[in-house]
Amino acid sequence: MSSSKIRLGILGGGGNSLIGVLHRIASSMFDRYQIVGGVFNPNWDDNIEFATSIGLPTNRIYKDFNSLIEAELQLPKEQRMQVVSILTPNFLHFPMAKKLLENGFHIICEKPLTTTYQEAKELYTILQEKKTVFAVTYTYTGYPMVRQMREMIRTGVIGKVQKIDAQYYQGWINPIIHDVEKRKTTWRLNPEKSGISCCIGDIGTHAFDMLEYVSGVKIENILADLNHVYDDNQMDVDGTILLRCSKNVKGVICASQIATGEENSFVVKVYGDRAGLKWEQENPNYLYLMEEGKPLQVLKPGHEYNSKLSLDGTKLPPGHPEGIFDAMGNIYKGVARAICNESFNEGEFPTITDGVRGMSFIETAILSHKKGNVWEAVDQNYKL
Ligand SMILES: NC(=O)c1ccc[n+]([C@@H]2O[C@H](COP(=O)([O-])OP(=O)(O)OC[C@H]3O[C@@H](n4cnc5c(N)ncnc54)[C@H](O)[C@@H]3O)[C@@H](O)[C@H]2O)c1
Secondary structure, three states, rough: OOOOOOOEEEEOOOOOOOHHHHHHHHHHHHHOOOOOOOOEEOHHHHHHHHHHHOOHHHHHOOHHHHHHHHHHHHHHOOOOOOOEEEEEEEEHHHHHHHHHHOOEEEEHHHHHHHOOHHHHHHHHHHHHHHHOOOEOHHHHHHHHHHHHHHHHOOOOOOEEEEEEEEEEEEEOOHHOOHHHHHHHHHHHHHHHHHHHOOHHHHHHHHHHHHHHHOOOOEEEEEEEEEEEEOOOOOOEEEEEEEEEEHHHHHEEEEEEEOOOOOOOOOEEEEEEEEEEEEOOOOOOOOOOEEEEEOOOEOOOOOOOOHHHHHOOEEEEEEOOOOOHHHHHHHHHHHHHHOOOOOOOOOHHEEEEHHHHHHHHHHHHHHHOOOOOOEEOOOOOOOOO
């Protein structure tokens, strides 16, 4: 009997990658996908060795991305890959996504969507015609308590939103940036592979997407002050960005990869005129509700007081901590529902619109900084 699982291909995410294991486990979490092949590594021996090491048959492991498309299109539709996850360095997202889209595949693409805003808009235009499912993995939106934050703000629990604030601090680039050789050989600091930004493109974009996802306000104008630390380094590794948003809301995004000693400290705060909500990625199972004149309340996943969207992202009874793998699993689950034409909540996975807005944000931040820290507009033509 043939499997009813969605046939998934993977590009990138080989043994040495940071993100590959997260996607593989996420795709297996709800028994909706079967990995049928891919290109895990541009080096053929590494590619085959890795596929074998994870127990995949090698007949659909391809030498490169073009061979994958060519060979898959030769297969009958009921055997062909239905969706392909793009987990490569940023500069490959666009050529891969474009060709996959043109040939009718569904896509799950890592962020940032592309290396330029122009490329992102081009993908958006092709998608309007092809109408396949296109997810962009802003992973943190998959956490149950982030979903709960979104739903509480939507239903008015904190009142009218009046301030948004996201701080995303890491320290991993600190030892690299101070070593001339290392800073020349890390792909994230190479504009040809990473795009025009390092810190804002890599983590500032998570903060941007998250603030819009939870608060429901649109970030319209920004003023960025970035730091490259060394004159020979073309890429930002730290930045503070002031935000002016819809509904008279203002806010700030602070992002850094030189916050020495920090691991993955992503803290999101939204304040309304009645209460505030705070969520911290390193303690993702706690959502803090701060109400005027009342003791702090801590909400946790799996309880009936949570919204349907949040509860849908929890697999175990309260008290069994779930984490980043589960968050990505929730995104894959939403994508599976969309691919199979089942009903789903639009908060279940970020789409190409998030990806396009993210690229506009990155380019606008760089422009604002380059022009001497001036206010610049984020393109509002691609509203969610
Ligand atoms: N959603 C998140 O929170 C999150 C976290 C980390 C990374 N990312 C994104 O994931 C992407 C990959 O980042 P990473 O840290 O895993 O990078 P990495 O350098 O650790 O791994 C990249 C992988 O791509 C493979 N690769 C390179 N060229 C290829 C090609 N031509 N064909 C097939 N495979 C190829 C490499 O062999 C490697 O396995 C980036 O876009 C990054 O922004 C997202």
